[in-house]
Amino acid sequence: MPDFLGDGCGDRILTAASPWLRSNNGCEVRKSANGWSLVATKHFGQGDVVLEECPVMRGPSTFPWNTPEELKKSLEGQDRCVRVSEWMFASHVAFPTHSEDLWIDVDFLTNELAMFAPLDSHAADSYRAELAKIMAPSQLSETLLRGLLMGKFSSFPYGDGSDGRCLFGLLSKLNHSCYPNTVCLWPGPVSAPSAQLRAVTRIQAGEELTFSYLGNDFPLRVRSTEKRRERLFRGFEFNCCCELCEAKEPKTTGQLCKRALAFGKPPPFPKSKKEVVGGGQ
Ligand SMILES: C[S@@+](CC[C@H](N)C(=O)[O-])C[C@H]1O[C@@H](n2cnc3c(N)ncnc32)[C@H](O)[C@@H]1O
Incomplete structure (x- = not known):
């Protein structure tokens, strides 16, 4: 077993990703039930930039x-x-x-x-x-x-999918959720791609950061847990264990729509630079 798979090696993954990081405003790599995951280390408001990075490859x-x-x-x-x-x-x-x-x-x-x-x-x-x-x-x-x-x-x-694929360091540890709390934006030109992870809802310190692997409106389009799991397994070969799929009482349509609509649109720009830069470091 590679030594970075053991507990407590999240810092090593963070260090390995750091040459490509433009900013990390408050997240770290932690072991989760679904392998490694990104976790917020501070509170984020809707629209805040969580991290920005350039592709490793x-x-x-x-x-x-x-x-x-x-x-x-x-x-x-x-x-x-x-x-x-x-x-x-x-x-x-x-x-x-x-x-x-x-x-x-x-x-x-x-x-x-x-x-x-x-x-x-x-x-x-x-x-x-x-x-x-x-x-x-x-x-x-x-x-x-x-x-x-x-x-x-x-x-x-990258971008709309026709501009090739990028491997990002920290974002490679971002798990999927059908009820995600972040969205990924691609602010850089195709010649110099970069990724920006933005909060689409309020996120508390200690909360896992997630985004939707199947596009922003995926959970709205595919309301059945069984069908979502089937699609995810077909595309990514895992059984989705996200908050929505695991919910005993299905989230109400109202709640789901609210979050889904929030991440279906670009999140609002942060109110001031001071709010998002360097807050969690
Ligand atoms: C891009 S990687 C994310 C980081 C990964 N957890 C790791 O340890 O490297 C995608 C993999 O994470 C796991 N994963 C991500 N989201 C998941 C979810 N909602 N439920 C179960 N497994 C998930 C699956 O093993 C999937 O193949």
Whole structure:
């Protein structure tokens, strides 16, 4: 088990993400029931900027392989060296301008960027099992697993989705909720993407930060818990355990609409810079 999966390693993930952080106005990485998560360390008002960061890596909108099966196909008939031409994730994302013959620094992927992959997840277990059918467990298979997980489950479609995908450090630890308390905005130009996480409701210190993986109006469009879980499992291979899906008494439509409508629109701009800059550091 990688040493950063143990309890108490949230600070190491925060440190690993820090070179790409523009601002962290009050959040940290903590272990949760759903792997690592981002947690507020101070109170945020609606519209406040929680954090801003630049991507750790960028890539194309689609990956040549998204599943171990597709990976298997791409490896068939070729030697199994981790050359960049095979390692499309790394070639396009980590080194977009380099030639096809570049070799990946395996240590870079396995040791540094692996922190940003959901290694403690159902998807990781099932992909590891699939990879074991293709190749013997090795450093290479572990590297491939991490690349698959980062590319598929931790990266974000940038802007409207046609501008490629970005892997962000801290945002890679943002869990999904069908009743989220933040929204992600993309204020940077496509040439220099950046992400801004904004509160769509009041958030108390200690509360987990969440956003909707399936678009802003997802819970409004898909009111049935069963159907939402099905969609999330199909897209992201996890059983959603969010506040809304786990609620014994379903949230009233009124409550749901209020929060959903709030995050369906860009959140209001913060009242003054003083309110959001440096408050939690
Ligand atoms: C982008 S990662 C988020 C960070 C992740 N928890 C980690 O430890 O790296 C996405 C993964 O988090 C977990 N996850 C996120 N939201 C969840 C939710 N609402 N219910 C259950 N698992 C969730 C799933 O394992 C999913 O594949």
